[in-house]
Amino acid sequence: MTEAEFLATLRALPLHPGARDLRDDAATLGELVLTTDTLVEDVHFLPTDPAGDVAWKLLAVNLSDLAAKGAVPEGVLLNLPLSEDGWDRAFLAGLAAALAAFGTRLIGGDTVSLPGGAPRVLTCTAIGRSARAPARSGARPGDQLWVTGTIGDAGPGLAAARGEIDSPDLRDAYRRPRPRLAEGRALGQVVTAMADVSDGLLIDAARMAAASGLAVTVRLEAVPLSGAYMAVKGADRAARLSAVTAGDDYELLFALPAGVAPPVAATWVGAFAAGEGMTLTDAGESLPLPGRLGWEHDGGAGVAD
Amino acid sequence: MTEAEFLATLRALPLHPGARDLRDDAATLGELVLTTDTLVEDVHFLPTDPAGDVAWKLLAVNLSDLAAKGAVPEGVLLNLPLSEDGWDRAFLAGLAAALAAFGTRLIGGDTVSLPGGAPRVLTCTAIGRSARAPARSGARPGDQLWVTGTIGDAGPGLAAARGEIDSPDLRDAYRRPRPRLAEGRALGQVVTAMADVSDGLLIDAARMAAASGLAVTVRLEAVPLSGAYMAVKGADRAARLSAVTAGDDYELLFALPAGVAPPVAATWVGAFAAGEGMTLTDAGESLPLPGRLGWEHDGGAGVAD
Numbered sequence: 001m002t003e004a005e006f007l008a009t010l011r012a013l014p015l016h017p018g019a020r021d022l023r024d025d026a027a028t029l030g031e032l033v034l035t036t037d038t039l040v041e042d043v044h045f046l047p048t049d050p051a052g053d054v055a056w057k058l059l060a061v062n063l064s065d066l067a068a069k070g071a072v073p074e075g076v077l078l079n080l081p082l083s084e085d086g087w088d089r090a091f092l093a094g095l096a097a098a099l100a101a102f103g104t105r106l107i108g109g110d111t112v113s114l115p116g117g118a119p120r121v122l123t124c125t126a127i128g129r130s131a132r133a134p135a136r137s138g139a140r141p142g143d144q145l146w147v148t149g150t151i152g153d154a155g156p157g158l159a160a161a162r163g164e165i166d167s168p169d170l171r172d173a174y175r176r177p178r179p180r181l182a183e184g185r186a187l188g189q190v191v192t193a194m195a196d197v198s199d200g201l202l203i204d205a206a207r208m209a210a211a212s213g214l215a216v217t218v219r220l221e222a223v224p225l226s227g228a229y230m231a232v233k234g235a236d237r238a239a240r241l242s243a244v245t246a247g248d249d250y251e252l253l254f255a256l257p258a259g260v261a262p263p264v265a266a267t268w269v270g271a272f273a274a275g276e277g278m279t280l281t282d283a284g285e286s287l288p289l290p291g292r293l294g295w296e297h298d299g300g301a302g303v304a305d
Numbered sequence: 306m307t308e309a310e311f312l313a314t315l316r317a318l319p320l321h322p323g324a325r326d327l328r329d330d331a332a333t334l335g336e337l338v339l340t341t342d343t344l345v346e347d348v349h350f351l352p353t354d355p356a357g358d359v360a361w362k363l364l365a366v367n368l369s370d371l372a373a374k375g376a377v378p379e380g381v382l383l384n385l386p387l388s389e390d391g392w393d394r395a396f397l398a399g400l401a402a403a404l405a406a407f408g409t410r411l412i413g414g415d416t417v418s419l420p421g422g423a424p425r426v427l428t429c430t431a432i433g434r435s436a437r438a439p440a441r442s443g444a445r446p447g448d449q450l451w452v453t454g455t456i457g458d459a460g461p462g463l464a465a466a467r468g469e470i471d472s473p474d475l476r477d478a479y480r481r482p483r484p485r486l487a488e489g490r491a492l493g494q495v496v497t498a499m500a501d502v503s504d505g506l507l508i509d510a511a512r513m514a515a516a517s518g519l520a521v522t523v524r525l526e527a528v529p530l531s532g533a534y535m536a537v538k539g540a541d542r543a544a545r546l547s548a549v550t551a552g553d554d555y556e557l558l559f560a561l562p563a564g565v566a567p568p569v570a571a572t573w574v575g576a577f578a579a580g581e582g583m584t585l586t587d588a589g590e591s592l593p594l595p596g597r598l599g600w601e602h603d604g605g606a607g608v609a610d
Contacts, residue, residue: 001387001390001393001394003387003416003418006385006387006393006397006416007416009394009397010383010397010411010414010416012401013397013400013401013404013410013411014404014405014409014410014411015410015411015412016379016380016410016411016412018380018412019380019410019411019412019413022411022413022414026413027380027382027412027413029337029379029380029412029432032334032337034382034412034413034432035413036382036384036413036414036415036428036430037384037415038384038415038417038428040417040418040419040420040423041420042420043417043418043419043420044417074321074334075321075323075324075332075334077332077339077341077430078315079341079342079343079384079428080311082306082308082311085306088306088311089306089314092311092314092315092318095318096317096318099318099319100319104319105318105319105320105321105324106315106318106319106320106321106324106327107320107321107323107324107332107334107339108324108327108331108332108339108340108341109315109327109341110341110342110343110428111308111311111312111315112343112345112348112349112426113308113345113348114345114348114424114426115345115346115347115348115424118345118423118424118426119419119420119423121417121419121423121426123341123343123384123415123428125341125382125430127334127339
């Protein structure tokens with residue numbers, strides 16, 4: 001079955017009210033925010049990625065979901081495979097560094113053996129606290145769409161990690177994303193909707209609009225690109241289309257009423273309106289939507305949430 | 306590295322106070338109890354086990370940890386692989402049945418693709434509420450050791466699941482364990498220490514004694530065996546030694562002050578005293594300890610926690 005069918009079946013199970021219909025970055029339980037993500041070797045990371053970077057990414061992608069709910073991390077549970085001595089040691093050293101960098105602690109977990117030759121599968125469940133936990137579904141007509149940081153680095157970053165292009169900055173963007181925890185806490189108090197950009201700016205914006213029962217316009221020319229990205233891909237329309245569909249950015253995408261300035265550095269990239277669907281413009285010109293808005297999880301290769 | 310080395314390194318990381326030094330069945334966060342367990346195909350279940358039974362077992366082993374902390378389930382997060390159509394459908398049907406049987410709900414999760422041919426890896430994180438959450442480490446000198454239900458069925462149950470012996474009852478004990486949720490809630494109010502028997506009665510009793518800073522005596526002749534077990538293995542000393550080292554029982558092992566009767570059906574199987582280490586007796590005769598007290602997770606085959 002496709003992931004969409006699988007998810008539809010899960011949604012028909014008895015759901016906790018805090019599950020938010022399995023459509024948000026995270027679940028809520030009182031003031032607690034709960035999220036979990038699994039990384040699979042050869043799907044979400046490369047066998048050649050340094051083990052310490054895999055530990056970093058495992059924590060980062062989960063803490064990014066907490067950031068998107070304005071949450072302060074409380075602790076993480078980790079489900080880890082015993083694998084090969086050198087890899088395990090480097091992984092655990094990277095884990096120590098990442099816990100320190102993100103200011104969080106281990107609260108539980110499980111360690112398992114895998115059959116010989118099986119790809120590593122690693123799960124993190126992160127728990128945070130947020131007084132408000134903005135939903136993906138809270139945007140209102142007239143709200144503007146904003147994004148933190150820059151978009152698109154992880155796409156060519158995967159090529160850099162594979163050695164196909166030479167850019168340590170892009171490679172690190174792919175291997176060591178930085179969850180926007182401080183920004184998320186500040187934004188959590190004021191936004192009407194928020195999500196992290198894990199699958200691609202376009203698809204995550206489309207999901208926010210659909211969840212909010214609105215239409216959204218994205219202004220391609222406004223999408224912020226990094227110097228490292230432009231050095232490799234340029235900044236023309238094709239480069240911008242590639243950036244907004246690449247995924248693995250872990251920036252925060254959020255909605256604010258028109259006229260309200262965000263309390264953190266961010267770029268205005270679009271707006272919500274009554275209606276449905278997505279419109280893509282480039283300097284005022286309406287563009288056809290690309291065939292693929294981002295990662296939909298049905299494929300198995302490359303960068304997936 | 307061995308699992309013991311791996312765990313020692315994890316314990317040296319920044320730990321949340323609710324982590325209980327990663328030595329208990331579950332972590333605590335206020336009144337919440339958190340636990341997570343991963344099942345790996347060909348390690349914790351057989352590729353030939355029905356998918357619906359795998360769903361049942363995934364929930365059951367986690368809810369058993371909640372039972373051991375006297376907790377009422379609040380919800381589960383599930384990290385699931387997309388695999389093959391028929392398997393996925395049967396798994397999801399089994400999941401619906403298990404959620405209903407255990408009276409709990411889905412609160413979140415993640416769905417991933419695995420590389421072709423990779424063994425399935427499934428994770429459940431269960432959250433419950435318990436006003437008290439008795440620790441594994443709370444036994445006191447003079448306390449008596451008790452266990453619910455019967456011990457040892459899952460050992461020959463694995464052989465039954467492999468078709469090596471014919472016993473549907475034992476096979477089901479292996480495939481569809483029943484977490485002792487109601488018993489755990491009643492016991493949680495009165496016990497001094499509690500754990501579930503996941504790796505074997507002897508090793509789990511030894512861990513409870515070590516965590517409590519005490520010695521423990523286990524009375525082999527008192528260990529309760531099922532009719533199905535005795536029909537296949539008998540009830541002599543060898544059969545009893547096999548039962549107490551087999552694991553995957555998911556019964557509750559607990560300590561109560563001498564003279565206090567448990568509020569649920571249970572069997573008195575031993576006692577704690579000042580000192581350290583384990584003594585095994587059979588009708589008053591002291592026995593040498595078996596070389597292996599249960600599953601220590603370093604092996605990869607068969608029944609492991």
